[in-house]
Amino acid sequence: MENLEVKILQADSLEALEKVRIELFGKKGVLAAEFAKMKDIPGPEKKAFAEGLNKQKAALQATFDSRYEALKAEEIEKVLKSEAIDVSLYGTLAQKGALHPVMETMDKIIDYFVALNFSVESGNMVEDDFHNFEALNLPKYHPARDMQDTFYFKDGGLLRTHTSPVQIRTMLKEKPPIRMIAPGSVFRRDYDVTHTPMFHQVEGLVVDEKGKISFANLKAILTDFLQYMFGDVDVRFRPSFFPFTEPSAEVDISCIFCDGEGCRVCSHTGWIEILGCGIVDPNVFKAVGYEDVSGYAFGLGVERIAMLVHKIPDLRSLFEGDIRLLEQFR
């Protein structure tokens, strides 16, 4: 019986092992022959004989099983090896496009305000004087109109110079309380290294009953927003002037390039101007027929934020579909 075990161990392929299996465990195999001897064994010894034989059979089966596993593993390994390729050749096949950094930044801004339960509002790009200027406390000949070189149409229409007309239209359509943002394209007649005739803004407006909304609220939300966009930066508010808000402020963040030490990007001031905001001017509320309300508003330029966040040097390259720029954002 010992050489039976040797036979199992010597089988060097699954085919050879199968032959051994038939020889040993088959109907006409060695074990079957041994068990056949049982009928000639006298009664009292039968039990001991059978036990001995079963033990031997179990031992052989165990040897066989382990040999089978080993040969099977060898065989699979052979197949696997034959399928080997140089995977490192294929890394360059991964192909994906990219979102535009300005649009992606806009998404991120919208996500923040939607999470704070702001509604998203939109409007037409072609606007009229009332919604773009008059209602925003920018009467004709107001010197502040100089700040916004406007595209006009022959019929007196204009391309909106900011997304603020959306605020006016929303207020005319809905009753307070209002809590909205208006993302979108805006237009100024200006074209040089730092200006493009079209760019993107997100404006925000919150209106509630009189006495409820204060400058302190504006500080809270904008500080939190800017830290969400830029990480751990200092936020500074400076008084400023916008016809549609009063008091008004410009908001700066500590320079993200030099940590406020002073560098070329921040003109050595340590601060970067990032958005404008203020308490809504009563004349704006008057224009839309709101009474006894208070509110704040803010507006920010998406390109500027995108350029800062991603350190994009050239504004104009953002409008050229330049894949050399875009593919960096895959």
Place this chain on the structure above:
Amino acid sequence: MIVTRSWLNEFIDLSGVSNETLYETFNAIGLEVDSMEEVKIPEKVVVGKILSCEKHPDADKLNVCQIDVGSQKLQIVCGAANVVDAEYVAVATIGAVLPGDFKIKHAKLRGVESAGMVCAASELGLPDMGKGIMILDESIGMLEVGRELGSYEKVADTIIELELTANRGDCLSIYGVARDLSAALNIEMKPFEVKLEERMKLGIARKADLHTKGEMDADLCYKLARVEKSASSFLIKLRLAMVKVEASCALEELLAYATHATGVILRMYSCASLCEPEDEKVIVSVEAYAKGIIHVYANGKHVSIVGVNQVAKTKPTDESNEVLIEASYIHPDLLSEAVASLDVEKDELFYKTSRGSNGDLTFGLTYLSYLMETYTKSECYEGALEVEVEREQMKILVDANEISSIIGMDVDLGKIATVLQKLGFEITAMNDHQLATKVPLFRHDIKNIQDIAEEIVRIIGINNIPAKPLVFAEKKRLNATSDRYKAKKALRNRAVGIGFYENVSYVFSERATLEQYGFEVTKDALELANPIAEELNTLRSTLLTNQLLAVKRNVSYTKKSIPLFEIGAVFDAERNQSERMVFVFAGQVEVESIKNAGKPPLIDFATFTQKLGAVIGHFELVPCTQKNGLIHPYQSADIVKDDKVCGFISKLHPTVQEAYGIPVTFIAEVELEALMPKHINAKPISNFQGVYKDLSIVIDKSMNYYEVVKVLNGLDLPMLKESYPIDVYTDEKLGDKKSLTIRFFIQSMEKTLKEKDIEEVMQKIIEALASECGAELR
């Protein structure tokens, strides 16, 4: 607006205020600092007194000067022509290092020893003060020979450029800026006092008269002066150079200086230009031309429009010996509105008058008279000719609680009163929580309580206001716009996933290009009136032309595979706005790689369609009905979604491809509206086995599969669940026919199909195709 520290110091004592504090204060009160430059005069540049000045023996243009610099007398050769007029000058002595690392050493100029250099302003890092060397005088302080020039505060000044917002006309003067600082730093303004000598006893009425015509809306005040000599001072010239104000003669220098200092609009007319020799008097006639437009005439001649301009030849010159001085104030809103509808030339003062000038005319005139008396030895005739307008001063009731609620922190009424007073507001009444205030003329921008709140915020500092989160009522704020935004974001992400790059282009196009390719253009009457450039002279009616330009640029950047998409606005002829999604794919389908053995295929109709479907979902393609010059007539289709045509797909017409110099390109433009997610109801699913059946038919080569689809769709066969083409085959034997293999999926909702049921369905299909499409079985 540019100010200098020492000039501000004339009106407010800044001796205890560092430049850092000044910088921070300006920013904190809304006068944004654009730049702040501390003038550094190099060491060893000292005050020198010219003892003698002789022509250089060997050079016409050089002078040899003997100069006392206190510790010694130096011989210095000087090339500036004006050195002959100079007494005190700035001398760079041996060892001084001037800007640009220019070291002063002993030198020999054409054989003459020179031990230093007489300096011009720009050589010392000061602003350019014109040709020649600086001629110093005591306007900068007592001149001590040998004293370091850098120790004169008025020379080594700090120049501060402020960016003013459009409402702050009151800060367009040194005095106005000082007043804001006074409130912010809590430092009292210095009282302005000058003693004018009353040398002239002659009254102005003897030499001048004033007449008015029409309703006056400007304040005017005229004085007449005799000028002995035309001169100003070194300090005046230096400061004007520092604040970048130009003046063409000494009198103009004084005028510009006084205006910049006080903010009062001052003009000067040379009497010689107003009067004929026989005129004994200057007759000033002020006439209201229209609301806000006041014309000034002198002796019948038009000389100026108040706040707007002045006839050039009436301006003073170095030869003027008698001048008429005018101070004026007109409300900026009135003026701006009037001038906007008038085609008139506006001079440099209009910037100030349209933003609000100082209405304290006496202050301006006194300041100017003092300068003229000091430097030009002028004598003013006694009295003045005046026009004064009755104006109702704006009054505002200020409630401390209201201010506190706007700002979001408690502000004490006493603090409000102090701030307002410092800013020049008059407090007329006050109780324990309210005060009444009169707004000064120079703050025409203050009209209501929120304007007052802004002043308080500025002065107490926004950074001292605590941030408080707003508590807001819960309410659902998701709307159609946010749904649309989310859908767009999903589309964009899918496009990116399949390899497209997102493009953002201007909503402008070139009208000629749109017309050339047969796209809609804005009606002429609605067209842009002031486009910024020829190639951006209209609103786009398609997103495609901008993409082709982007493809062209990318080709020039040697990109070989150019997949772009954009979601953006387009405008029809009536200028109605809608949104579309556009796709272009130019060149290779993918980059060269192991997979394609370095030879990637070019984009083709099937691949492009597949990619499009991965972004915009299931659609059908039917023969193209769209007409434009970009479409390839034989590789184009309308895109049908939900039974509606919503766009088209096409190979780019080869002539356009050639015109743009780009590789094979496919284009598709789809209405965004059609891509918005739709509500879907599930259909019941059959529990019985279905079968696939293939059918090969022979039809005319020219027949589109679409014709077959129409026939199949018209059949009433509930068991026919699906059908799609799987092969097209042509060969010589088939001639002008083609073989088309279609796969059908047949399934019943009620039972397991028997061979007979399937046969029945297939038979009906075959019969219909035979009669409608002339199809034969292969």
